[in-house]
Amino acid sequence: MSLRLKINLIVGLLTLLFTAAVMALQWRSLRESVHEEVVAANRVAAQLLERMSWRYAAQGTPALVGFLQGVGRVRSTDITLLDTKGKELYSSPPSPYKAGRDAPAWFERLISPTPVTQAIDFPDGKLIVRANASRAALDAWDDTVQLSGIALALLVAVNALVFWLVGRTVRPFGEIVTALNRLQAGRFDVALPRLAGTEAAAIGSAFNRMVGELQGHIDTERRAVRAELQLNASRELTRWIDQHVEAERRLIARELHDELGQSVTAMRSMALSIAQRSTGVDAEALQAARIIADESSRLYDAMHGIIPRLAPLVLDSFGLTEALADLVERTRQSQPGVAIATDIELGNTPLSAEVALTLYRAAQEGITNALRHGRAKHLQLAVKVDERAVRLSLHDDGGGLPAEGWQRPGHYGLRWLVERVESLRGELRLQPNAPHGVQLHVHVPLPATEIAPP
Secondary structure, three states: OOHHHHHHHHHHHHHHHHHHHHHHHHHHHHHHHHHHHHHHHHHHHHHHHHHHHHHHHOOOHHHHHHHHHHHOOEOOEEEEEEEOOOOEEEEOOOOOOOOOOOOOHHHHHHHOOOOOEEEEEEOOEEEEEEEOOHHHHHHHHHHHHHHHHHHHHHHHHHHHHHHHHHHHHHHHHHHHHHHHHHHHOOOOOOOOOOOOOHHHHHHHHHHHHHHHHHHHHHHHHHHHHHHHHHHHHHHHHHHHHHHHHHHHHHHHHHHHHHHHHHHHHHHHHHHHHHHHHHOOOOHHHHHHHHHHHHHHHHHHHHHHHHHHHHOOHHHHHHOHHHHHHHHHHHHHHHOOOOEEEEEEEOOOOOOOHHHHHHHHHHHHHHHHHHHHOOOOOEEEEEEEEEOOEEEEEEEEOOOOOOOOOOOOOOOHHHHHHHHHHHHOOOEEEEEEOOOOOEEEEEEEEOOHHHOOOO
16 A cells, blocks of 8 residues: 555545544534423423414314314424314414425434423314424424535545645655666666755755765775775786796706706716726826815705705605705704704694695795794794684794884795785784794685594
């Protein structure tokens, strides 16, 4: 049911109740008026007839009949003259007032007083005076019909006027509903004009503000989606580049290990063989052979120091635990004054090559920075699997972070590492370590397939 119809029904009901109250009061007034008129007229007529009838009755019945015929119709009274045997000698004629018409019987019964009959006895007969409210009831009926017609016309006019006024009043709400439907359909450029009425204007203004805010949020969401898509594309590109760089590093590392390593080893063996043969024969050839052997040894050691930085081949062959142990051992050998404590608990959890390489690079970059920039003497490396993630932490007692932070120019390794961790949907945090030093935390979530069964 529409608001317009509801308001119209309420106003119509109130008007009907008001009309019913007026009609009830009018009914009461008419009923009292009819009662008063009929009773009073009947009483007066009975008193006059009683006095006059005795005078004419003394002259005989014909004289009384002549008197009654001369009197004719008395309002609200029926007069009947009977002889001693009950035979009707005279009856008052019908009323000429509104002749031929009568009020409905039910209406006359409701509005008329209780009929009153008086009998006046004479020696030659009886005069009966009976109250008759038919004409008064007819007047009351005519007044009631007229008043009802006026009330009905007023009810129709008031409802029509209210229906029209309410229609004009609620017309802006139809525009609001239309605008809301268009908004629901995806038309976010909809706007309401200035609506008539204080409430409608306030709703329209609020609607336009809401649409403006909604457009702003939608634009923001679109920009965020585009940025997210671009970020994802950038991450995918970064991962693709990292994969190819790592592949090239592995290729170079294997070439160094397999080809150049064997060549350097062969050079050293040949130099040692020449030195052995030149002993006591050619001093200059002996010295040159020994120099070549020594340089070959240094080149071999330098090459084996470069290979793990290019690509940790031990990671591919033995896994993350052995690769980190090899990294720590090589650090201890190159830095005799540094103590490194390890706590690596991976158990039987299989890690993807990408996750394992990222954690290895994080440990490698963290140890390098702690020794090179922080001049740390004690380091603690821990790697553990926790629920659905693998966590790496590295604590050192070095000089701590610089005042401008690690984002300052020069820390390209950390920036690259952050991008690499974020490409795996992980998190890297670098913060001060109490009382001094730096804490490096890496958190990488693992797919369900990488979680070891309980």
